[in-house]
Amino acid sequence: MRIPVGRWRPRTAHVAASPWWRGAAAVVAGALPALAFPAPSLWWWAYLALVPWMLLIRTAPTWRRAALDGWLGGLGFMLAVHHWLMPSLHVFILLLAALLGLLWAPWGPLVRLMLSGVPSRARAAAALAVVPSGWLMVELVRSWEGLGGPWGLLGASQWQVPPALRVASLGGVWLVSLLVVAVNTAVTLLVSVRALRPTAVAGLLVCAVAMGAAAWWVPAPQPAGQVRIAVVQPGVLNGLGGAERRFARAEELTRELAGRQDVDLVVWGESSVGADLTARPAYTARLAALSRQVGAEVLVNVDARRSDRPGIYKSSVLVGPEGTTGDRYDKMRLVPFGEYVPFRSVLGWATSVGRAAAEDRRRGEQPVVMTVGERGLRLGPLVCFETAFPDMSRHLVREGAQVLVAQSATSTFQDSWAPGQHASLAALRAAETGRPMVHATLTGVSAVYGPEGERVGAPLGTDRSAAAVYDVPLAAGTTPYVRLGDWAVYAAVLVLASLGAVGAARSVRRRTAPGTPAPRARTARGSPVRPGR
16 A cells, blocks of 8 residues: 555654643642652652653643743643642632642753754753753742642652751752752753763762752751650541540540650641630639649640730640640641632632632731740741741741651541651651651651651651651751751752843843944835835
8 A cells, every 4th residue: 555655654753743731740740749749658759850841841842831831831740740739629729729830941942052953962951950940930839828838749748758858957948859850951961862861960970969969968966855746636536526526535545645755745737726715714723633643734725816906816825734725826837718709709719619718817927936834935836837847947046946846637538648758748848947846646647757857756647546656856957958948949049040041141242243234224104114215
């Protein structure tokens, strides 16, 4: 059979040329990095996960197509890392993912600029800094609380890798993200342009040496004794009278700690008390009795309307043998659509679609460092969502916190990846600050991490209703990240500004170069001037 010349194309070429197939491929490629986070927790996959996405973008025929590939990939990424929100937001999650995915639209043309065709060695080397810097800008913008906060930062996937945790102590999760994306960029060059394989291998070696140097050079936290902290996890108790039954179960578990030697603090999870302790003194009396029995103060979390000011607050409250100690922290950063509805007058309909807050919670005014017990332990409390923000834990440590404590509740997402992902963030915050972190929840996963981000003891999973005591190591000194802050972010901004300056300078040189043909003159009617006129 004779095949007509010029009419037949390989099927793969047809698929690549189809904008619909290409769009679907971008969504799938963008979703792949989610496998690096818990529950799959394939940490090594993070160093390869962006390669299919970048290979697709570098072949985009136009800048507009590259931007579309970036947007669709961002949509896929947002859906994948937040898929557990589906029961709460339903179809609304598609709109949110589409809006947040737009943040990757500029990243697409940036990848195309640096990686398309056969880049020169200089352009390829620059790509190893420029592409990660562009990615970090996306992470920085979407870390704003109003856009959902910094959930699923690529660097956070390395929470169980000791060298990466040491890098986090140097430059925070931001520096880890830069290194991960740089490796992806080098691998993309390695597999796409044969002539640039030496440059790509050199880039991989630089990344490996940088991580190893950080692990070797950054000083480890200095041991400074230990404290014994008990975590009380009552388990899933919803339905009629759930708040009271949850309180009673936590009370029962706390009593079991009586007689245990040298417990310095007992921590309950988020929303563990459903009534204001001033308005309900009976609750305060019960908690004070527990404190006397155990011989330690109890940190509870009150989710209720306050009696001394209008509105509902989520508050960490310390209770001792004589009642509340006066130490109280009101949650400052709230979950959009979970604890408040942005622009409620416009988006209030979201409450009828999913599980958005029927009434907005009120915000606290400032972080609080509490003093616990006779030995004066300095405690930095955070509530749930706030553990995703590196600046909050850093601020608490700068204010003198010796131990970071997060009180959380993820029972709404009990059978999803969310509890494990949330607990893993505590490892990053501990490593960044050089301070141990206790992550206490109502229904799991509860976990404790030491000053280097290492796991302390066994976590309490989502199937447990128990109290556990942890010997938590303390540390002295400060990490470079605590001292220097988000310098990695500023370095990324400088890289992108330098790229813009180089591009502007080249444009000026092209316009002013001798011999550059001048544009043809036009008449008033827009037609070229005829020769001889």
